[in-house]
Amino acid sequence: MTSRRLVGRYLVASTLILLVSGLLGILIRESQAGIARLDSNTWYAFMTAHGLGAFLGWAGFAVMGLAYWVLEEVGFELRPLGRFLAEATWWLMVVGVAGVVVSTLFMHFAGSWVFLYPLPFHGAGQWGKWATAIFSASVLLAGLSIVTWCLAVLDTVVGPALHAVKSGIGNRLGVALGLGYLWPKRFATNPRSVPYAVIPLTVIGIDMIIATLPLALLLVEMIVQAFSPGVHVDPLLAKNVLWWFGHPVVYLLLFPAVAVYYTLVPKLAGRPLVAGNVIAVAWAIAVVANVVVWAHHVYLDHPDGSAQGTINVLMQPTTFALVIPSALSLYSLGMTIYRSDWRWGVVETTLFLGLFSWLTAGLSGVINATIAFDKVVHNTLWIVGHFHQMAIVNIGFVVFAGIYYLLPNVYGKPIWSESLAKWHIWLTFVGVTVNSAFWLWQGLEGAPRRFAELPSGYEASTRGALPFVAMIGIAQILFVVNMWQTLMGAEPRPARAKGDGVLVAVEGLIMMIAVLLALGAGVVGFFIGRDTAPSKSAPAATTAAPTPAPNVQGKQVFMTAGCAGCHTLKDAGAGGTVGPNLDQRKPSYALVVDRVTHGRRAMPSFKGQLSTAQIQAVAKYVSSVAGH
Amino acid sequence: MAGTDKLLLVAYGIAVVLAILLAFALASSTRRPRRTDTEKLAEFEKRWLGIVVAILVALLAATIWFTPYGKSTPANAQIVHVDAQQFFWQLQPASVRAGTPVAFVTRSKDVNHDFAIYKGHRFVAQIQVVPDKSSTLIQTFDEPGKYTVLCLEYCGLNHQGMVASFQVTK
Numbered sequence: 001m002t003s004r005r006l007v008g009r010y011l012v013a014s015t016l017i018l019l020v021s022g023l024l025g026i027l028i029r030e031s032q033a034g035i036a037r038l039d040s041n042t043w044y045a046f047m048t049a050h051g052l053g054a055f056l057g058w059a060g061f062a063v064m065g066l067a068y069w070v071l072e073e074v075g076f077e078l079r080p081l082g083r084f085l086a087e088a089t090w091w092l093m094v095v096g097v098a099g100v101v102v103s104t105l106f107m108h109f110a111g112s113w114v115f116l117y118p119l120p121f122h123g124a125g126q127w128g129k130w131a132t133a134i135f136s137a138s139v140l141l142a143g144l145s146i147v148t149w150c151l152a153v154l155d156t157v158v159g160p161a162l163h164a165v166k167s168g169i170g171n172r173l174g175v176a177l178g179l180g181y182l183w184p185k186r187f188a189t190n191p192r193s194v195p196y197a198v199i200p201l202t203v204i205g206i207d208m209i210i211a212t213l214p215l216a217l218l219l220v221e222m223i224v225q226a227f228s229p230g231v232h233v234d235p236l237l238a239k240n241v242l243w244w245f246g247h248p249v250v251y252l253l254l255f256p257a258v259a260v261y262y263t264l265v266p267k268l269a270g271r272p273l274v275a276g277n278v279i280a281v282a283w284a285i286a287v288v289a290n291v292v293v294w295a296h297h298v299y300l301d302h303p304d305g306s307a308q309g310t311i312n313v314l315m316q317p318t319t320f321a322l323v324i325p326s327a328l329s330l331y332s333l334g335m336t337i338y339r340s341d342w343r344w345g346v347v348e349t350t351l352f353l354g355l356f357s358w359l360t361a362g363l364s365g366v367i368n369a370t371i372a373f374d375k376v377v378h379n380t381l382w383i384v385g386h387f388h389q390m391a392i393v394n395i396g397f398v399v400f401a402g403i404y405y406l407l408p409n410v411y412g413k414p415i416w417s418e419s420l421a422k423w424h425i426w427l428t429f430v431g432v433t434v435n436s437a438f439w440l441w442q443g444l445e446g447a448p449r450r451f452a453e454l455p456s457g458y459e460a461s462t463r464g465a466l467p468f469v470a471m472i473g474i475a476q477i478l479f480v481v482n483m484w485q486t487l488m489g490a491e492p493r494p495a496r497a498k499g500d501g502v503l504v505a506v507e508g509l510i511m512m513i514a515v516l517l518a519l520g521a522g523v524v525g526f527f528i529g530r531d532t533a534p535s536k537s538a539p540a541a542t543t544a545a546p547t548p549a550p551n552v553q554g555k556q557v558f559m560t561a562g563c564a565g566c567h568t569l570k571d572a573g574a575g576g577t578v579g580p581n582l583d584q585r586k587p588s589y590a591l592v593v594d595r596v597t598h599g600r601r602a603m604p605s606f607k608g609q610l611s612t613a614q615i616q617a618v619a620k621y622v623s624s625v626a627g628h
Numbered sequence: 629m630a631g632t633d634k635l636l637l638v639a640y641g642i643a644v645v646l647a648i649l650l651a652f653a654l655a656s657s658t659r660r661p662r663r664t665d666t667e668k669l670a671e672f673e674k675r676w677l678g679i680v681v682a683i684l685v686a687l688l689a690a691t692i693w694f695t696p697y698g699k700s701t702p703a704n705a706q707i708v709h710v711d712a713q714q715f716f717w718q719l720q721p722a723s724v725r726a727g728t729p730v731a732f733v734t735r736s737k738d739v740n741h742d743f744a745i746y747k748g749h750r751f752v753a754q755i756q757v758v759p760d761k762s763s764t765l766i767q768t769f770d771e772p773g774k775y776t777v778l779c780l781e782y783c784g785l786n787h788q789g790m791v792a793s794f795q796v797t798k
Contacts, residue, residue, distance in 0.1 A: 040785045112782045119739045124784050235759045276670040278677055302697050303761035309697030320684045327680040335669045342658035356651045363643045372694035376632045379780040444633040446751035450782040457749045598716050605789025
């Protein structure tokens with residue numbers, strides 16, 4: 001393969017991004033469970049970096065690299081232009097991700113990884129215009145990287161390996177889209193028809209250009225607006241532009257992953273992909289439907305008198321249409337494995353678990369796609385459960401399968417330990433699946449997503465999921481060790497004899513049960529610990545009558561809870577200037593209780609940190625001494 | 629949990645069990661590899677497409693009627709004006725009667741918010757609050773008591789603290 005080094009760089013860079021963004025993910029989940037709490041700015045900045053890093057910088061970037069390998073594998077070599085664009089793509093993505101890291105982890109940008117306009121301009125004093133501008137510019141670079149990748153792919157798929165009879169560019173694109181299977185005369189090929197794996201790559205290559213360009217304009221506007229506050233866009237329009245990109249980008253992950261499945265599964269099953277011409281129907285639907293489903297992300301947006309509700313209704317059937325490529329691909333891939341000589345090595349196992357997760361995560365996706373159901377699950381942790389399962393144990397497993405396949409077969413580096421690789425896969429599979437199941441369940445229980453601190457009532461389920469989060473982390477350590485040894489050329493450890501499917505399934509089940517038992521013990525320990533712990537104070541009631549509290553207690557709260565960091569109050573010797581000067585404002589008792597309890601603008605809520613009595617004490621203290 | 633969420637839990641649970649059985653069947657079929665008529669399997673894919681389309685059309689036909697759009701405010705509705713702002717809600721008035729519809733007319737002064745009503749931990753209803761526009765959520769409460777309002781669209785650093793409540797009286 002001539003693109004060995006190129007593909008290798010994509011895989012190395014994306015794996016490094018996985019390790020960093022995965023760690024951030026573990027930190028925000030444990031903080032939510034109250035083990036070591038992050039302050040809310042750090043939490044939301046981590047969430048922003050985790051989302052963009054893991055989604056685009058890991059899964060997206062890795063499958064973009066694997067796509068070049070798929071193309072070469074089916075005879076489509078990158079040509080000089082494609083090679084140049086592929087290089088540019090790598091650099092744009094790496095610089096873009098670096099910019100996201102700088103703007104979030106060092107400049108405190110916490111506008112979330114979907115940076116819903118106009119939130120980036122309302123940082124509540126925690127991040128400024130430069131952070132917003134650098135963040136927007138970084139996402140713009142990542143967006144441009146997607147466009148150059150699309151152009152590289154499109155330049156390659158219309159190359160000489162296409163064997164198209166007519167030479168017009170429209171005709172060649174049609175052939176690459178698989179239309180020759182449907183209209184053999186109009187899109188004729190000779191001698192051989194287009195390989196199936198080329199079709200999803202062509203589809204996403206076309207769609208991502210259409211999807212990304214409007215977002216690029218919005219990002220340019222955001223950079224301008226950071227320095228010229230007079231510039232403004234309609235927020236509802238901006239939201240539509242964001243999701244016009246935001247849904248197809250999900251398929252920037254899925255469709256190249258499908259191309260990898262189409263390539264590897266037949267190879268490992270020892271027979272061609274079981275697919276008829278009908279699979280081309282699925283991709284013809286996909287290329288159109290993919291760019292007209294965006295509004296299923298805004299089903300609950302329907303301002304009075306706007307057309308948004310009508311648009312949303314139209315999106316349910318188009319989203320349903322996108323089930324078809326998945327349903328047909330799952331059928332074809334499943335039937336290719338059916339009764340085949342499937343050897344259940346690490347690559348086979350990974351791909352099989354990936355297909356299973358594709359099915360189960362796809363089914364939870366059908367629920368989100370249905371307006372009547374989305375009313376209940378929208379912006380709850382259900383959504384988070386759905387896409388983590390899809391992104392890690394479907395797309396991510398294609399990436400891991402690709403790495404485990406390419407190392408021995410393309411790079412001539414046999415995997416150091418096949419059994420360690422299987423542990424990596426199984427632990428990741430169990431960890432992600434169970435953690436996602438917790439999220440789905442919490443979502444149905446009404447738990448909101450994107451809460452640095454969940455409302456009370458979800459503590460037990462959040463902590464119950466934590467061992468599985470740890471399991472995902474441990475599995476990646478095994479992966480890193482194995483990769484390190486493999487790349488350093490360590491002598492491979494002897495692999496076990498070939499197992500059959502049922503044996504492997506039973507092994508998996510035993511392993512799962514063992515792991516569950518071990519973790520069950522930890523969870524039981526947690527419940528006992530929680531029930532014997534002193535009960536949490538009830539949420540502060542702002543209307544409660546003031547209870548007499550000595551000023552000394554209120555003063556102590558003022559000095560220790562962080563009030564002095566932002567406010568000036570002579571009696572306490574405080575000289576903070578971020579928030580209002582309390583000596584000048586002389587706030588009333590009720591106002592202090594309200595502000596401390598609920599927060600306002602840059603002022604955080606202290607409800608979770610201070611008890612009702614403490615809030616009342618500090619309010620009594622401040623209202624009595626301010627201005628004296 | 630009540631109503632739709634319970635239905636989803638049961639339906640999704642059944643679907644996952646079927647998926648697991650399917651995966652086990654497929655895995656065990658590789659135990660004794662056999663020559664298989666893959667042509668026939670490929671031919672059957674057309675019928676599989678028909679089955680998938682039929683299921684999707686049925687689901688669409690059964691659910692598309694239950695959208696929250698285009699509802700006009702009933703004449704007897706109680707109006708509650710809801711103003712959203714980083715990071716608090718203002719509800720005027722903060723008390724409504726059970727049994728008659730309530731129209732929550734929501735507005736945002738800064739960023740996108742999501743007005744979500746809970747009864748304890750039970751989710752009741754939600755609507756996105758878009759800046760520069762008003763969005764109306766119509767809801768009838770049968771059960772009197774205290775209801776909590778949370779923000780479900782990430783709106784900044786104290787998003788999780790954007791909590792309010794209102795009373796439903798008999």
